Amino acid sequence: xxxxxxxxxxxxxxxxxxxxxxxxxxxxxxxxxxxxxxxxxxxxxxxxxxxxxxxxxxxxxxxxxxxxxxxxxxxxxxxxxxxxxxxxxxxxxxxxxxxxxxxxxxxxxxxxxxxxxxxxxxxxxxxxxxxxxxxxxxxxxxxxxxxxxxxxxxxxxxxxxxxxxxxxxxxxxxxxxxxxxxxxxxxxxxxxxxxxxxxxxxxxxxxxxxxxxxxxxxxxxxxxxxxxxxxxxxxxxxxxxxxxxxxxxxxxxxxxxxxxxxxxxxxxxxxxxxxxxxxxxxxxxxxxxxxxxxxxxxxxxxxxxxxxxxxxxxxxxxxxxxxxxxxxxxxxxxxxxxxxxxxxxxxxxxxxxxxxxxxxxxxxxxxxxxxxxxxxxxxxxxxxxxxxxxxxxxxxxxxxxxxxxxxxxxxxxxxxxxxxxxxxxxxxxxxxxxxxxxxxxxxxxxxxxxxxxxxxxxxxxxxxxxxxxxxxxxxxxxxxxxxxxxxxxxxxxxxxxxxxxxxxxxxxxxxxxxxxxxxxxxxxxxxxxxxxxxxxxxxxxxxxxxxxxxxxxxxxxxxxxxxxxxxxxxxxxxxxxxxxxxxxxxxxxxxxxxxxxxxxxxxxxxxxxxxxxxxxxxxxxxxxxxxxxxxxxxxxxxxxxxxxxxxxxxxxxxxxxxxxxxxxxxxxxxxxxxxxxxxxxxxxxxxxxxxxxxxxxxxxxxxxxxxxxxxxxxxxxxxxxxxxxxxxxxxxxxxxxxxxxxxxxxxxxxxxxxxxxxxxxxxxxxxxxxxxxx
Amino acid sequence: xxxxxxxxxxxxxxxxxxxxxxxxxxxxxxxxxxxxxxxxxxxxxxxxxxxxxxxxxxxxxxxxxxxxxxxxxxxxxxxxxxxxxxxxxxxxxxxxxxxxxxxxxxxxxxxxxxxxxxxxxxxxxxxxxxxxxxxxxxxxxxxxxxxxxxxxxxxxxxxxxxxxxxxxxxxxxxxxxxxxxxxxxxxxxxxxx
Numbered sequence: 001x002x003x004x005x006x007x008x009x010x011x012x013x014x015x016x017x018x019x020x021x022x023x024x025x026x027x028x029x030x031x032x033x034x035x036x037x038x039x040x041x042x043x044x045x046x047x048x049x050x051x052x053x054x055x056x057x058x059x060x061x062x063x064x065x066x067x068x069x070x071x072x073x074x075x076x077x078x079x080x081x082x083x084x085x086x087x088x089x090x091x092x093x094x095x096x097x098x099x100x101x102x103x104x105x106x107x108x109x110x111x112x113x114x115x116x117x118x119x120x121x122x123x124x125x126x127x128x129x130x131x132x133x134x135x136x137x138x139x140x141x142x143x144x145x146x147x148x149x150x151x152x153x154x155x156x157x158x159x160x161x162x163x164x165x166x167x168x169x170x171x172x173x174x175x176x177x178x179x180x181x182x183x184x185x186x187x188x189x190x191x192x193x194x195x196x197x198x199x200x201x202x203x204x205x206x207x208x209x210x211x212x213x214x215x216x217x218x219x220x221x222x223x224x225x226x227x228x229x230x231x232x233x234x235x236x237x238x239x240x241x242x243x244x245x246x247x248x249x250x251x252x253x254x255x256x257x258x259x260x261x262x263x264x265x266x267x268x269x270x271x272x273x274x275x276x277x278x279x280x281x282x283x284x285x286x287x288x289x290x291x292x293x294x295x296x297x298x299x300x301x302x303x304x305x306x307x308x309x310x311x312x313x314x315x316x317x318x319x320x321x322x323x324x325x326x327x328x329x330x331x332x333x334x335x336x337x338x339x340x341x342x343x344x345x346x347x348x349x350x351x352x353x354x355x356x357x358x359x360x361x362x363x364x365x366x367x368x369x370x371x372x373x374x375x376x377x378x379x380x381x382x383x384x385x386x387x388x389x390x391x392x393x394x395x396x397x398x399x400x401x402x403x404x405x406x407x408x409x410x411x412x413x414x415x416x417x418x419x420x421x422x423x424x425x426x427x428x429x430x431x432x433x434x435x436x437x438x439x440x441x442x443x444x445x446x447x448x449x450x451x452x453x454x455x456x457x458x459x460x461x462x463x464x465x466x467x468x469x470x471x472x473x474x475x476x477x478x479x480x481x482x483x484x485x486x487x488x489x490x491x492x493x494x495x496x497x498x499x500x501x502x503x504x505x506x507x508x509x510x511x512x513x514x515x516x517x518x519x520x521x522x523x524x525x526x527x528x529x530x531x532x533x534x535x536x537x538x539x540x541x542x543x544x545x546x547x548x549x550x551x552x553x554x555x556x557x558x559x560x561x562x563x564x565x566x567x568x569x570x571x572x573x574x575x576x577x578x579x580x581x582x583x584x585x586x587x588x589x590x591x592x593x594x595x596x597x598x599x600x601x602x603x604x605x606x607x608x609x610x611x612x613x614x615x616x617x618x619x620x621x622x623x624x625x626x627x628x629x630x631x632x633x634x635x636x637x638x639x640x641x642x643x644x645x646x647x648x649x650x651x652x653x654x655x656x657x658x659x660x661x662x663x664x665x666x667x668x669x670x671x672x673x674x675x676x677x678x679x680x681x682x683x684x685x686x687x688x689x690x691x692x693x694x695x696x697x698x699x700x701x702x703x704x705x706x707x708x709x710x711x712x713x714x715x716x717x718x719x720x721x722x723x724x725x726x727x728x729x730x731x732x733x734x735x736x737x738x739x740x741x742x743x744x745x746x747x748x749x750x751x752x753x754x755x756x757x758x759x760x761x762x763x764x765x766x767x768x769x770x771x772x773x774x
Numbered sequence: 775x776x777x778x779x780x781x782x783x784x785x786x787x788x789x790x791x792x793x794x795x796x797x798x799x800x801x802x803x804x805x806x807x808x809x810x811x812x813x814x815x816x817x818x819x820x821x822x823x824x825x826x827x828x829x830x831x832x833x834x835x836x837x838x839x840x841x842x843x844x845x846x847x848x849x850x851x852x853x854x855x856x857x858x859x860x861x862x863x864x865x866x867x868x869x870x871x872x873x874x875x876x877x878x879x880x881x882x883x884x885x886x887x888x889x890x891x892x893x894x895x896x897x898x899x900x901x902x903x904x905x906x907x908x909x910x911x912x913x914x915x916x917x918x919x920x921x922x923x924x925x926x927x928x929x930x931x932x933x934x935x936x937x938x939x940x941x942x943x944x945x946x947x948x949x950x951x952x953x954x955x956x957x958x959x960x961x962x963x964x965x966x967x
Contacts, residue, residue: 147853152942158811
């Protein structure tokens with residue numbers, strides 16, 4: 001025995017203390033960072049941040065945040081119109097502290113205030129139809145007034161004629177009614193009627209406060225559900241529809257929480273069981289936990305330092321990924337378990353160190369590729385994993401030789417089986433050629449059926465009951481939550497309004513050309529336009545007065561004084577009821593207004609329309625996300641190709657042409673089989689399956705490298721790889737059962753790819769002759 | 775006591791039945807609107823057409839031309855050569871529903887009337903009748919105190935009493951059932967967007 005290094009080298013001692021110091025620093029950093037950290041559970045945060053285009057970020061954030069706070073309800077008493085149930089619901093909601101500004105019935109006072117505001121500012125609130133009549137010089141407006149006067153159903157009274165002889169208020173209110181409401185006013189309520197004849201009363205409200213963690217959101221949703229049950233026990237025939245981002249994010253976070261707890265428990269139990277069975281000692285478990293927790297510590301600190309927050313999804317995915325870090329401990333401890341008697345911990349370390357570091361570098365490189373993805377959640381995961389895996393691996397190298405003393409030395413379990421498996425790979429051509437061939441055929445069959453689907457909605461497992469309510473509300477109110485709109489913005493409120501006014505004619509043209517169905521635009525004029533309108537009124541007024549006098553109305557004196565309306569005054573008035581959500585002014589005066597569009601036929605053309613206008617951006621979240629999904633899927637495919645080439649070149653340099661090419665086979669087939677299983681199980685390829693492939697490549701390379709380690713014995717390598725594979729399946733494999741389709745397809749590709757990589761890894765075994773030459 | 779009356783009393787159902795048997799009625803109308811604070815009433819006249827299956831055409835000829843078309847899905851009003859104003863059931867149910875009543879009035883459509891009014895039907899003998907409608911739904915009840923209809927074989931008078939004390943009287947004369955089909959011109963107006 002050449003037991004030269006009985007005592008550890010001094011450098012190792014220094015490294016171990018150094019690593020301890022670093023770990024303590026990390027721990028302090030965590031203690032400082034954690035109290036300020038946010039756990040982000042919004043699904044939107046998973047998505048690319050640049051999707052709002054050129055709009056000032058503060059504006060787009062403001063709009064998004066406000067949108068997330070909105071809640072809408074429709075309450076139905078049945079087929080007879082009766083506001084009692086809706087009144088009760090409003091009362092119940094008002095009691096709840098979670099909401100503010102619950103609006104339902106408009107009382108007589110606010111209806112009157114509404115009318116008063118319009119009357120007092122009639123010269124400023126001119127609608128476009130009236131404006132175009134005025135532009136024709138007064139005759140047209142006079143004719144229109146007469147037609148109203150003569151119409152039996154218009155309800156023009158003498159009082160109206162005296163107060164507002166130009167009928168400006170009538171014009172602007174008609175225009176408002178035209179601006180597309182499917183709802184009508186009954187007893188002060190906005191009411192819709194479905195095809196079956198049921199009446200639906202509309203209520204809306206805002207959540208109290210702006211951002212919540214999962215817990216608060218869940219509390220609110222539970223509270224609302226309780227209120228709903230209360231309503232229904234009082235009025236069993238009543239029906240209630242709810243809509244709000246809150247319901248979706250609560251569903252998603254509950255789902256994820258469930259994923260974490262069930263998958264997490266299964267994973268931990270599985271890993272504990274496996275390790276105790278193999279090593280017959282609990283020490284490896286503690287060593288695994290140590291390296292995994294130091295990995296988790298480093299990952300969390302790195303993520304918090306870089307992003308300032310942790311996304312819930314990051315946590316879910318990273319939890320599984322950190323399981324990979326157990327592989328390093330397992331590889332080293334397997335070596336110790338088998339050769340513990342013959343060599344010192346330091347000799348064992350030397351045997352595996354090169355393979356460990358090589359494996360770490362490839363995996364980290366694979367993860368760092370993912371940082372290129374535009375999704376904050378995935379970037380966080382990549383950073384978390386890269387930092388975490390490095391820390392885990394270094395823990396093994398610096399600490400485990402000190403800590404592994406007393407580990408029972410055991411023969412390799414299932415040795416005969418493993419030896420047979422290895423021998424078969426050496427001698428049996430049926431296995432060493434047949435299996436790769438069979439898998440290659442399987443890959444081809446799967447690839448032939450491969451579908452690509454970049455639909456972003458896979459990211460969220462949208463629950464049917466929420467979707468159905470949303471659809472019904474959209475149908476009844478005509479207000480969809482498509483999130484398709486133009487954002488018009490400017491440095492000041494007035495500039496924004498002027499830009500809006502310049503943009504509307506183009507919108508009308510596009511509408512006529514059939515690019516979309518309807519749009520809603522703010523019924524408020526810029527001060528500049530208010531002045532122009534006043535000029536028009538002054539020019540048109542004599543003709544109108546003349547026409548009314550001919551009809552017998554002798555004493556008509558229109559009030560032609562300016563009645564300016566500022567944005568602020570309008571927002572405070574009841575006239576902006578139902579419109580306020582579309583307007584946002586930042587403290588510095590920069591403002592934005594949304595112009596919602598529905599029935600969009602050609603999103604790209606609307607994008608162009610916005611590009612050619614000043615201060616206008618087109619926002620079609622889903623379409624732009626789908627495009628981004630597709631783009632990044634393509635980019636990742638290319639990156640994967642590049643990675644394969646680099647690996648091939650490396651293998652060629654290390655092993656020569658023949659062996660190099662053979663060592664590529666497991667990598668190629670593991671990618672292929674991952675995709676094949678995905679497609680044969682009826683799923684489509686998306687960005688997430690590509691991300692899984694990156695991992696398959698990284699982990700598969702580990703296996704090949706452990707096996708081709710010239711200093712290791714194939715049997716030890718096989719044992720280590722088997723353990724690693726089983727832990728990976730226990731951890732990442734659990735993702736298959738996730739309720740979110742994107743995550744589950746990620747799991748499918750990963751599991752099948754890694755299992756293939758495991759099956760084929762003996763291909764990388766050095767031949768007997770090569771080993772003897774060493 | 776046991777003798778059934780020879781001519782049984784006329785009911786709202788009879789009336790609706792009677793109107794249903796008149797698939798196409800044309801008539802001349804005279805309308806007088808009396809608005810408080812206006813020194814003289816506003817008079818207008820013209821021709822109207824009510825087609826059971828299609829809708830209503832209301833052509834005012836004097837004192838200025840105004841044309842109105844109303845069918846199941848939209849209402850189009852054209853004043854003296856100005857661009858038509860269209861209201862559809864889709865884009866404005868509230869206003870449309872309101873205008874839709876017009877047609878129900880002309881056709882004594884019991885279902886629509888009962889949804890919106892308290893109905894007082896009276897047989898005035900001699901084949902003539904009156905129908906007093908008191909609105910029960912918003913916004914009708916905010917606008918009208920009552921709507922009174924009167925007629926015999928045909929609908930002859932409509933009186934709209936506004937909440938503010940204003941009044942509209944419509945008198946229909948020269949009712950005729952021929953020609954029994956729409957002319958091409960009329961058909962086109964019903965079909966126009």
